[in-house]
């Protein structure tokens with residue numbers, strides 16, 4: 048045994064490990080789902096024999112306590128179980144989905160949400176959450192886009208670290224924390240065609256520059272655990288990847304927590320065609336460095352024998368068990384944390400609800416406004432229609448495990464309570480649920496629209512249409528919603544369209560029919576009150592898109608940090624399909640990286656989001672035109688609120704490395720700040736850019752910052768045009784400065 052394998056381990060780990068049998072050590076590496084209704088004898092026996100180290104999905108408090116009691120009081124060494132749960136965006140209080148949290152561009156708000164979730168979930172008896180998910184994706188067809196922080200590695204990294212801090216607190220052993228889990232390591236969001244679980248084909252550069260940074264940020268934030276991804280990358284399933292788990296995670300980043308597989312992802316390596324059978328899968332997973340197996344049983348079935356036949360070294364088992372025990376000690380499971388305290392998650396506290404509303408308020412994005420918003424609270428008669436207007440379940444989004452519909456305030460209820468008696472609200476959903484094709488409710492909704500001064504139309508997709516396994520090929524408003532919208536629009540009453548969804552939907556045509564569009568994602572328990580406040584101008588919208596919205600599915604992937612190509616379309620005169628003469632000469636339409644039918648622009652760019660006030664940017668300045676490697680350059684801009692309402696703006700800074708030994712994206716987000724200004728107020732907003740952060744992985748896979756010309760933009764979205772330039776000098780040019 049390799050005693051003292053990690054100097055930072057809890058001091059009691061080695062002693063405990065030295066007293067364990069091989070079977071007990073393997074037991075720590077086994078995680079199974081909790082039983083329902085009672086504890087089968089076989090499970091009791093396994094617990095007594097120390098053959099199980101962790102459980103998940105234990106939902107009945109009495110069973111949870113009893114399982115823990117058996118492990119602690121009836122097993123030889125009394126090692127407690129670590130009980131995990133998918134507390135993804137809240138426990139009992141459901142916060143906006145993670146993609147929506149990213150739209151707040153307010154990592155502190157996400158940290159607070161995670162803190163509240165940890166308090167609620169730990170009180171319910173959970174020790175560990177399988178969150179945050181930090182998979183970068185550029186494909187809204189992928190249903191799990193809802194669970195991550197969008198397309199940008201910089202933004203996602205800040206949110207990943209913030210949520211880890213929120214879940215884990217400053218002291219993991221304090222009883223109100225949860226161990227966090229950085230998932231899914233790695234490349235899961237790059238699934239081909241946006242089909243969940245599908246293969247990722249990724250260059251090592253792309254992996255390191257785009258997909259890995261949030262994981263690195265989570266490790267730097269001391270995340271306790273990491274979950275392997277279901278997918279393969281370049282032919283190797285992530286769950287069997289020595290490169291990912293040993294080389295990058297452990298050796299390069301120094302991760303010291305434990306690695307858990309995803310649900311049966313070890314066994315699934317047989318389906319991938321990477322392993323012969325369960326035995327082979329167990330061997331490859333342990334060799335790759337997967338410490339704990341979730342749900343499949345290849346470890347409990349084969350590891351003992353694999354050690355006996357010397358196909359794997361016992362030292363590998365010791366390491367895995369030590370990683371797990373260390374987290375159990377750090378979590379206070381051997382002392383500080385009360386062990387038998389499971390309970391059904393209790394009613395949300397006032398503070399939790401306030402935080403849920405605050406996060407939702409900041410996450411909702413105003414995509415269009417012809418001036419109709421905010422609506423006057425004096426509006427006489429308002430029609431509230433659409434399948435999501437009064438649904439307390441769907442607004443909670445994917446991964447709602449412990450939230451309750453009775454806690455939800457729906458948009459309709461919130462509007463009623465905000466406006467009181469003086470406004471007449473006519474409500475007819477028109478459809479029972481988002482996918483419905485039943486049009487029998489249309490007439491009533493249309494009648495409401497006809498009688499009202501304004502229509503608020505709550506469209507979107509149900510929770511089940513996003514999340515795990517729920518990819519979609521068509522991203523329009525599902526069911527008969529677009530027809531209902533047409534019929535409502537035909538009344539001539541102006542429409543405020545509110546879209547509630549787990550992903551960017553293709554809403555260009557729907558938006559044309561509306562006077563204003565708010566994108567509310569799946570906003571959680573307090574989404575209704577947040578929407579009502581924004582619609583009626585209690586607060587101005589300030590969310591910004593953390594993901595590019597495509598015009599059509601055929602445009603996917605479309606993302607702001609793309610490459611320029613040799614034929615960028617911006618500067619060419621291009622003919623679109625409808626203007627092309629019949630039998631036009633092949634190259635007469637202009638040859639560029641674009642589509643003949645929809646061009647190259649997305650529907651809404653990354654970082655985009657309107658406000659009720661007017662923010663003006665001017666006076667972009669750099670502290671120097673040239674800068675040396677290792678130095679920091681200061682960029683500043685004047686931001687003025689020249690509108691009539693106090694509001695918040697997310698000021699964004701993008702940089703382009705114009706020429707590189709490998710081509711660089713046309714823009715990369717490098718900083719942002721949320722600024723609140725009163726009408727007439729202005730402020731100089733300053734950014735400090737460390738040149739060391741302007742690098743990338745070169746062809747030798749070294750992180751390099753290459754000298755040369757850089758362009759910098761500051762503005763309200765990724766397409767803003769206020770720009771400046773600076774040169775990064777090679778060190779030897781120091782005296783030319």
Ligand code: NOJ
Nearest residue numbers: 103133177230309310515
């Ligand atoms: C499978 C999912 O991929 C993962 O994210 C989740 O944490 C586990 N199931 C456990 O529920």
